Amino acid sequence: MKFSPIRLLLASCALLLTFTPSMAQRQAADTLGYENQRQKVNELLTQRSQRFGQFDESLKRRTGIFGLKTKKDMQASIDILKQIVLMDNDIFRETKMLLDYKDFEKSQIADQASEFDGRINGYIKTISKLQLQQEQLASEINGLEKTNQIYEGIAVLLGLILLGGITYVFINRQKLTKT
Template identity: 50%
Template structure:
Protein backbone atom coordinates (compact mmCIF):
# COMPACT_ATOMS: atom_id res chain seq x y z
CA UNK A 1 0.00 0.00 0.00
CA UNK A 2 2.92 2.31 0.77
CA UNK A 3 4.40 1.85 -2.73
CA UNK A 4 1.27 2.80 -4.68
CA UNK A 5 1.71 6.56 -4.11
CA UNK A 6 5.40 6.29 -4.95
CA UNK A 7 4.56 4.47 -8.17
CA UNK A 8 2.00 7.15 -9.00
CA UNK A 9 4.66 9.83 -8.45
CA UNK A 10 7.13 8.04 -10.71
CA UNK A 11 4.49 7.65 -13.41
CA UNK A 12 3.51 11.31 -13.13
CA UNK A 13 7.15 12.38 -13.35
CA UNK A 14 7.62 10.16 -16.39
CA UNK A 15 4.54 11.65 -18.02
CA UNK A 16 5.71 15.17 -17.25
CA UNK A 17 9.13 14.26 -18.72
CA UNK A 18 7.48 13.06 -21.92
CA UNK A 19 5.45 16.24 -22.14
CA UNK A 20 8.53 18.35 -21.44
CA UNK A 21 10.17 17.00 -24.60
CA UNK A 22 7.44 18.44 -26.82
CA UNK A 23 8.48 21.84 -28.16
CA UNK A 24 5.17 22.84 -29.70
CA UNK A 25 3.03 22.86 -26.54
CA UNK A 26 0.40 25.51 -26.20
CA UNK A 27 0.56 28.02 -23.36
CA UNK A 28 -2.54 26.53 -21.71
CA UNK A 29 -0.89 23.13 -21.81
CA UNK A 30 2.28 24.59 -20.27
CA UNK A 31 0.29 26.22 -17.45
CA UNK A 32 -1.51 22.96 -16.79
CA UNK A 33 1.81 21.10 -16.68
CA UNK A 34 3.12 23.62 -14.16
CA UNK A 35 0.05 22.99 -11.97
CA UNK A 36 0.62 19.25 -12.08
CA UNK A 37 4.31 19.68 -11.26
CA UNK A 38 3.47 21.95 -8.29
CA UNK A 39 1.00 19.39 -7.01
CA UNK A 40 3.63 16.66 -7.34
CA UNK A 41 6.08 18.79 -5.37
CA UNK A 42 3.45 19.34 -2.66
CA UNK A 43 2.79 15.63 -2.50
CA UNK A 44 6.49 14.88 -2.19
CA UNK A 45 6.74 17.34 0.73
CA UNK A 46 3.68 15.90 2.46
CA UNK A 47 4.97 12.38 2.02
CA UNK A 48 8.21 13.47 3.70
CA UNK A 49 6.13 14.90 6.56
CA UNK A 50 4.26 11.59 6.77
CA UNK A 51 7.51 9.64 6.99
CA UNK A 52 8.64 11.95 9.77
CA UNK A 53 5.32 11.57 11.59
CA UNK A 54 5.66 7.78 11.49
CA UNK A 55 8.91 7.96 13.42
CA UNK A 56 7.61 10.56 15.91
CA UNK A 57 7.00 9.04 19.34
CA UNK A 58 6.18 11.55 22.02
CA UNK A 59 4.55 9.20 24.52
CA UNK A 60 5.89 7.63 27.66
CA UNK A 61 8.58 5.03 27.06
CA UNK A 62 8.89 6.13 23.41
CA UNK A 63 5.42 5.00 22.40
CA UNK A 64 3.13 6.74 19.95
CA UNK A 65 0.42 8.89 21.39
CA UNK A 66 -3.04 9.45 20.04
CA UNK A 67 -1.91 12.91 18.93
CA UNK A 68 1.01 11.37 16.96
CA UNK A 69 -1.31 8.95 15.21
CA UNK A 70 -3.87 11.68 14.48
CA UNK A 71 -1.10 13.82 12.98
CA UNK A 72 -0.10 10.92 10.70
CA UNK A 73 -3.73 10.39 9.69
CA UNK A 74 -4.17 14.12 8.93
CA UNK A 75 -1.06 14.11 6.75
CA UNK A 76 -2.33 11.01 4.92
CA UNK A 77 -5.65 12.78 4.30
CA UNK A 78 -3.75 15.72 2.82
CA UNK A 79 -1.76 13.32 0.64
CA UNK A 80 -4.97 11.69 -0.60
CA UNK A 81 -6.51 15.09 -1.37
CA UNK A 82 -3.34 16.11 -3.19
CA UNK A 83 -3.43 12.83 -5.14
CA UNK A 84 -7.03 13.53 -6.13
CA UNK A 85 -6.02 17.00 -7.34
CA UNK A 86 -3.08 15.49 -9.22
CA UNK A 87 -5.42 13.08 -10.99
CA UNK A 88 -7.88 15.86 -11.85
CA UNK A 89 -5.15 18.13 -13.20
CA UNK A 90 -3.51 15.26 -15.08
CA UNK A 91 -6.89 14.46 -16.64
CA UNK A 92 -7.16 18.09 -17.74
CA UNK A 93 -3.62 17.84 -19.11
CA UNK A 94 -4.54 14.73 -21.08
CA UNK A 95 -7.69 16.48 -22.30
CA UNK A 96 -5.49 19.26 -23.68
CA UNK A 97 -3.41 16.67 -25.50
CA UNK A 98 -6.54 14.93 -26.81
CA UNK A 99 -7.90 18.26 -28.05
CA UNK A 100 -4.57 19.02 -29.71
CA UNK A 101 -4.55 15.57 -31.29
CA UNK A 102 -8.12 16.01 -32.58
CA UNK A 103 -7.21 19.41 -33.99
CA UNK A 104 -4.22 17.95 -35.82
CA UNK A 105 -6.32 15.04 -37.08
CA UNK A 106 -8.93 17.52 -38.34
CA UNK A 107 -6.25 19.49 -40.14
CA UNK A 108 -4.88 16.27 -41.64
CA UNK A 109 -8.37 15.33 -42.83
CA UNK A 110 -8.95 18.77 -44.39
CA UNK A 111 -5.52 18.66 -46.02
CA UNK A 112 -6.21 15.14 -47.29
CA UNK A 113 -9.50 16.26 -48.81
CA UNK A 114 -7.79 19.26 -50.38
CA UNK A 115 -5.03 17.06 -51.82
CA UNK A 116 -7.63 14.63 -53.16
CA UNK A 117 -9.42 17.56 -54.79
CA UNK A 118 -6.16 18.73 -56.36
CA UNK A 119 -5.43 15.23 -57.64
CA UNK A 120 -8.93 14.97 -59.15
CA UNK A 121 -8.56 18.39 -60.78
CA UNK A 122 -5.15 17.46 -62.19
CA UNK A 123 -6.54 14.17 -63.53
CA UNK A 124 -9.44 15.98 -65.22
CA UNK A 125 -7.05 18.50 -66.74
CA UNK A 126 -4.77 15.72 -67.99
CA UNK A 127 -7.72 13.90 -69.59
CA UNK A 128 -8.85 17.18 -71.15
CA UNK A 129 -5.32 17.84 -72.41
CA UNK A 130 -5.14 14.34 -73.91
CA UNK A 131 -8.53 14.87 -75.60
CA UNK A 132 -7.43 18.21 -76.99
CA UNK A 133 -4.16 16.68 -78.24
CA UNK A 134 -6.17 14.00 -80.09
CA UNK A 135 -8.43 16.67 -81.59
CA UNK A 136 -5.36 18.62 -82.72
CA UNK A 137 -3.97 15.50 -84.42
CA UNK A 138 -7.30 14.89 -86.20
CA UNK A 139 -7.45 18.53 -87.31
CA UNK A 140 -3.83 18.41 -88.51
CA UNK A 141 -4.62 15.27 -90.56
CA UNK A 142 -7.65 17.01 -92.06
CA UNK A 143 -5.56 20.07 -92.74
CA UNK A 144 -2.93 17.95 -94.46
CA UNK A 145 -5.60 16.25 -96.54
CA UNK A 146 -7.14 19.61 -97.55
CA UNK A 147 -3.69 21.00 -98.30
CA UNK A 148 -2.90 17.96 -100.45
CA UNK A 149 -6.23 18.32 -102.26
CA UNK A 150 -5.62 22.03 -102.77
CA UNK A 151 -2.12 21.36 -104.07
CA UNK A 152 -3.46 18.63 -106.36
CA UNK A 153 -6.23 20.95 -107.57
CA UNK A 154 -3.69 23.74 -108.13
CA UNK A 155 -1.41 21.39 -110.06
CA UNK A 156 -4.38 20.12 -112.07
CA UNK A 157 -5.41 23.70 -112.82
CA UNK A 158 -1.90 24.67 -113.80
CA UNK A 159 -1.61 21.61 -115.97
CA UNK A 160 -4.97 22.37 -117.57
CA UNK A 161 -3.96 25.98 -118.17
CA UNK A 162 -0.66 24.87 -119.67
CA UNK A 163 -2.38 22.42 -121.93
CA UNK A 164 -5.02 24.99 -122.93
CA UNK A 165 -2.44 27.66 -123.65
CA UNK A 166 -0.46 25.22 -125.78
CA UNK A 167 -3.53 24.22 -127.75
CA UNK A 168 -4.44 27.79 -128.39
CA UNK A 169 -0.99 28.54 -129.63
CA UNK A 170 -1.03 25.55 -131.88
Protein backbone atom coordinates (compact mmCIF):
# COMPACT_ATOMS: atom_id res chain seq x y z
CA MET A 1 0.00 0.00 0.00
CA LYS A 2 1.41 3.35 -1.03
CA PHE A 3 1.29 6.28 1.44
CA SER A 4 1.55 9.68 -0.13
CA PRO A 5 2.48 12.72 1.98
CA ILE A 6 -0.82 14.36 1.10
CA ARG A 7 -2.80 11.37 2.39
CA LEU A 8 -0.79 11.38 5.61
CA LEU A 9 -1.33 15.11 6.07
CA LEU A 10 -5.07 14.74 5.46
CA ALA A 11 -5.28 11.86 7.92
CA SER A 12 -3.40 13.90 10.53
CA CYS A 13 -5.71 16.87 10.02
CA ALA A 14 -8.77 14.64 10.32
CA LEU A 15 -7.39 13.18 13.54
CA LEU A 16 -6.73 16.66 14.90
CA LEU A 17 -10.24 17.79 13.99
CA THR A 18 -11.79 14.90 15.88
CA PHE A 19 -10.42 16.33 19.13
CA THR A 20 -11.29 19.96 18.35
CA PRO A 21 -15.08 19.91 19.09
CA SER A 22 -14.63 18.69 22.66
CA MET A 23 -12.01 21.37 23.30
CA ALA A 24 -14.25 24.02 21.76
CA GLN A 25 -17.09 22.92 24.02
CA ARG A 26 -14.80 23.11 27.04
CA GLN A 27 -13.68 26.61 26.04
CA ALA A 28 -17.30 27.68 25.58
CA ALA A 29 -18.10 26.41 29.08
CA ASP A 30 -15.09 28.27 30.50
CA THR A 31 -16.12 31.46 28.73
CA LEU A 32 -19.68 31.02 29.99
CA GLY A 33 -18.39 30.63 33.57
CA TYR A 34 -16.31 33.78 33.19
CA GLU A 35 -19.31 35.68 31.82
CA ASN A 36 -21.48 34.52 34.72
CA GLN A 37 -18.84 35.68 37.20
CA ARG A 38 -18.54 39.03 35.41
CA GLN A 39 -22.32 39.51 35.53
CA LYS A 40 -22.27 38.73 39.25
CA VAL A 41 -19.65 41.46 39.83
CA ASN A 42 -21.68 43.91 37.72
CA GLU A 43 -24.82 43.13 39.75
CA LEU A 44 -22.91 43.76 42.98
CA LEU A 45 -21.66 47.08 41.60
CA THR A 46 -25.22 48.06 40.68
CA GLN A 47 -26.45 47.14 44.17
CA ARG A 48 -23.60 49.17 45.71
CA SER A 49 -24.55 52.16 43.60
CA GLN A 50 -28.17 51.85 44.81
CA ARG A 51 -27.05 51.57 48.43
CA PHE A 52 -24.85 54.62 48.02
CA GLY A 53 -27.90 56.51 46.72
CA GLN A 54 -29.78 55.39 49.85
CA PHE A 55 -26.86 56.60 51.99
CA ASP A 56 -26.89 59.97 50.25
CA GLU A 57 -30.64 60.27 50.91
CA SER A 58 -30.18 59.29 54.56
CA LEU A 59 -27.58 62.04 54.97
CA LYS A 60 -30.11 64.57 53.71
CA ARG A 61 -32.87 63.26 55.97
CA ARG A 62 -33.46 65.43 59.02
CA THR A 63 -36.42 64.44 61.11
CA GLY A 64 -35.42 66.18 64.34
CA ILE A 65 -36.66 69.41 65.89
CA PHE A 66 -35.75 72.50 63.91
CA GLY A 67 -34.60 70.31 60.97
CA LEU A 68 -31.72 68.72 62.83
CA LYS A 69 -30.57 65.12 62.51
CA THR A 70 -31.69 62.70 65.12
CA LYS A 71 -29.80 59.80 66.55
CA LYS A 72 -32.07 57.50 64.55
CA ASP A 73 -31.21 59.36 61.29
CA MET A 74 -27.51 59.04 62.02
CA GLN A 75 -27.87 55.35 62.93
CA ALA A 76 -29.72 54.69 59.63
CA SER A 77 -26.86 56.38 57.74
CA ILE A 78 -24.29 54.32 59.64
CA ASP A 79 -26.21 51.07 58.94
CA ILE A 80 -26.38 51.86 55.23
CA LEU A 81 -22.66 52.71 55.26
CA LYS A 82 -21.92 49.34 56.93
CA GLN A 83 -23.93 47.60 54.19
CA ILE A 84 -21.88 49.48 51.58
CA VAL A 85 -18.63 48.37 53.24
CA LEU A 86 -19.86 44.75 53.35
CA MET A 87 -20.92 45.07 49.70
CA ASP A 88 -17.42 46.39 48.85
CA ASN A 89 -15.89 43.33 50.52
CA ASP A 90 -18.14 41.09 48.42
CA ILE A 91 -17.18 43.01 45.29
CA PHE A 92 -13.46 42.64 46.07
CA ARG A 93 -13.87 38.90 46.73
CA GLU A 94 -15.89 38.32 43.55
CA THR A 95 -13.50 40.46 41.50
CA LYS A 96 -10.57 38.43 42.82
CA MET A 97 -12.42 35.25 41.79
CA LEU A 98 -12.99 36.83 38.36
CA LEU A 99 -9.29 37.62 38.01
CA ASP A 100 -8.36 34.13 39.22
CA TYR A 101 -10.76 32.72 36.65
CA LYS A 102 -9.12 34.76 33.92
CA ASP A 103 -5.65 33.64 35.06
CA PHE A 104 -6.86 30.04 35.06
CA GLU A 105 -8.18 30.48 31.52
CA LYS A 106 -4.85 31.95 30.40
CA SER A 107 -2.89 29.06 31.89
CA GLN A 108 -5.35 26.57 30.38
CA ILE A 109 -4.95 28.18 26.95
CA ALA A 110 -1.17 28.09 27.33
CA ASP A 111 -1.35 24.40 28.30
CA GLN A 112 -3.56 23.64 25.31
CA ALA A 113 -1.21 25.52 23.01
CA SER A 114 1.79 23.53 24.23
CA GLU A 115 -0.25 20.32 23.94
CA PHE A 116 -1.18 21.19 20.35
CA ASP A 117 2.44 22.03 19.58
CA GLY A 118 3.46 18.64 20.95
CA ARG A 119 0.82 16.89 18.86
CA ILE A 120 1.75 18.79 15.73
CA ASN A 121 5.43 17.99 16.27
CA GLY A 122 4.49 14.35 16.77
CA TYR A 123 2.47 14.39 13.54
CA ILE A 124 5.36 16.01 11.70
CA LYS A 125 7.77 13.35 13.02
CA THR A 126 5.36 10.58 12.05
CA ILE A 127 4.89 12.04 8.57
CA SER A 128 8.65 12.41 8.12
CA LYS A 129 9.20 8.84 9.30
CA LEU A 130 6.53 7.51 6.95
CA GLN A 131 7.93 9.52 4.04
CA LEU A 132 11.37 8.06 4.71
CA GLN A 133 9.88 4.55 4.83
CA GLN A 134 8.02 5.27 1.60
CA GLU A 135 11.25 6.36 -0.09
CA GLN A 136 13.04 3.24 1.18
CA LEU A 137 10.26 1.00 -0.08
CA ALA A 138 10.20 2.82 -3.43
CA SER A 139 13.97 2.27 -3.83
CA GLU A 140 13.52 -1.37 -2.80
CA ILE A 141 10.77 -1.75 -5.41
CA ASN A 142 13.02 -0.18 -8.05
CA GLY A 143 15.81 -2.62 -7.13
CA LEU A 144 13.43 -5.57 -7.33
CA GLU A 145 12.07 -4.36 -10.68
CA LYS A 146 15.63 -4.14 -12.04
CA THR A 147 16.39 -7.64 -10.75
CA ASN A 148 13.15 -8.86 -12.28
CA GLN A 149 14.11 -7.30 -15.64
CA ILE A 150 17.49 -9.07 -15.49
CA TYR A 151 15.80 -12.40 -14.77
CA GLU A 152 13.28 -11.79 -17.56
CA GLY A 153 16.17 -11.02 -19.95
CA ILE A 154 17.98 -14.18 -18.90
CA ALA A 155 14.75 -16.20 -19.30
CA VAL A 156 14.18 -14.76 -22.80
CA LEU A 157 17.81 -15.42 -23.73
CA LEU A 158 17.61 -19.02 -22.45
CA GLY A 159 14.31 -19.45 -24.28
CA LEU A 160 15.89 -18.22 -27.50
CA ILE A 161 18.92 -20.47 -26.98
CA LEU A 162 16.62 -23.41 -26.28
CA LEU A 163 14.47 -22.59 -29.32
CA GLY A 164 17.61 -22.26 -31.43
CA GLY A 165 18.92 -25.59 -30.09
CA ILE A 166 15.63 -27.34 -30.82
CA THR A 167 15.52 -25.82 -34.28
CA TYR A 168 19.13 -26.90 -34.91
CA VAL A 169 18.41 -30.44 -33.73
CA PHE A 170 15.24 -30.61 -35.82
CA ILE A 171 17.00 -29.37 -38.96
CA ASN A 172 19.90 -31.82 -38.43
CA ARG A 173 17.49 -34.75 -38.03
CA GLN A 174 15.71 -33.88 -41.20
CA LYS A 175 18.99 -33.75 -43.04
CA LEU A 176 19.96 -37.12 -41.63
CA THR A 177 16.66 -38.68 -42.53
CA LYS A 178 16.89 -37.40 -46.12
CA THR A 179 20.24 -38.88 -46.66
